[in-house]
Amino acid sequence: MxxxxxxxxxxxxxxxxxxxxxxxxxxxxxxxxxxxxxxxxxxxxxxxxxxxxxxxxxxxxxxxxxxxxxxxxxxxxxxxxxxxxxxxxGVAPLIEITGGFVGDLTVRENVRLTAGLHGMTKAEIARRFDDIIAFAELADFVDMPYKHLSSGMKVRLAFAVVSQLDEPILLVDEVLAVGDKAFRDKCYRRIDEMLASGRTLFFVxxxxxxxxxxxxxxxxxxxxxxxxxxxxxxxxxxxxxxxxxxxx
Structure with missing residues (x-):
């Protein structure tokens, strides 16, 4: 069964x-x-x-x-x-995607906090930190307070963090409607990779x-x-x- x-x-x-x-x-x-x-x-x-x-x-x-x-x-x-x-x-939730980030913390601190809340260990966060920042295209902003990021930057950061989770179930709520075409194409490729690896997708x-x-x-x-x-x-x-x- x-x-x-x-x-x-x-x-x-x-x-x-x-x-x-x-x-x-x-x-x-x-x-x-x-x-x-x-x-x-x-x-x-x-x-x-x-x-x-x-x-x-x-x-x-x-x-x-x-x-x-x-x-x-x-x-x-x-x-x-x-x-x-x-x-x-476990689930990797892309729901109310910018929720959970703290405005006064830097991008670096928010990645550590949010990834930790999603269950990633300190070692996993350290190993994947550069990939998260590269995907989000925020290498020049890692020490900037989150509240100073543009709305597009915030969405890129959130997707970058959650898409690095190894959970078998991906929950997505309209996140692909946000961001420019180049970023959406990057998200599409990432979701294609996740589905090819056998992940489950629940997509609103x-x-x-x-x-x-x-x-x-x-x-x-x-x-x-x-x-x-x-x-x-x-x-x-x-x-x-x-x-x-x-x-x-």
């Missing part, structure tokens, strides 16, 4: 609309019920699927349909209200070209439910057809 990389079973997450999706400590640690209350909505509900090791899955749907929420649940950033998420192996994007390039299978989320799980071409055709109907 083949072990799944990701198993999602009857997954549901409920947000309080008057808190912009943030649940309180009382909600998380006793005192919350799973009954829908006034002022709440289900960002996801009843979602189930498996991802096999080495699969490349594209997640599609309009804004507000639960795509990024699903990615955060798989990453362990959010806690589900219903169902279960099982992840077999609105870019149909990117989805077709990397993914063989697609998940179509609509109103917090899994509307379709099929090959990526079929999923994109259904999504485009629905979007055309909604827009007309």
């Amino acid at each position: 083949t072990t799944t990389a990701i198993r999602v079973e009857n997954l549901g997450v409920n947000f309080r609309s008057n808190r912009r999706g943030r649940r309180s400590l009382k909600d998380l640690f006793g005192g919350a019920t799973r009954r829908t209350r006034p002022g709440t909505f289900w960002a996801l509900r009843g979602v189930s699927f498996d991802v096999l090791p080495g699969e490349a899955i594209g997640v599609v749907g309009r804004n507000g349909q639960g795509k990024s929420t699903l990615l955060k649940l798989v990453a362990g950033v959010l806690i589900p209200d219903e169902g279960h998420v099982s992840v077999h192996g 994007s609105h870019n149909e070209k990117d989805l077709r390039r990397f993914c063989a299978r697609g998940l179509y989320l609509d109103k917090g439910a899994l509307k379709m799980d099929a090959d990526i071409a079929t999923v994109l055709a259904a999504y485009n057809a629905d979007y055309g109907k909604a827009a007309s």
Whole structure:
């Protein structure tokens, strides 16, 4: 029997609309019920699927349909209200990509901090530091405070750090939509290398070209439910057809 990389079973997450999706400590640690209350909505509900090791899955749907929420649940950033998420192996998350960096620390200090938080040892960080800086094209800025970097520099640095992780599952949320063409091409080549090595990709994007390039299978989320799980071409055709109907 083949072990799944990701198993999602009857997954549901409920947000309080008057808190912009943030649940309180009382909600998380006793005192919350799973009954829908006034002022709440289900960002996801009843979602189930498996991802096999080495699969490349594209997640599609309009804004507000639960795509990024699903990615955060798989990453362990959010806690589900219903169902279960099982992840077999570590994850390299490219989600809210510049999050976790500290403005007053230098680029050098942020690389050490962020890579360490992702589980890299001091020896691994030292061995890969030059590769991270070279990929990010920040050799002249290693001792500059992070807060003085441009937005493009910040994205390059974050991708450079996370793409050096050896975790078997790569989670990507629209990161390839940011940055200039030269950097995007570099990211594409790096992801191609990671997929060729047998890594699993879970990829949220609105870019149909990117989805077709990397993914063989697609998940179509609509109103917090899994509307379709099929090959990526079929999923994109259904999504485009629905979007055309909604827009007309």
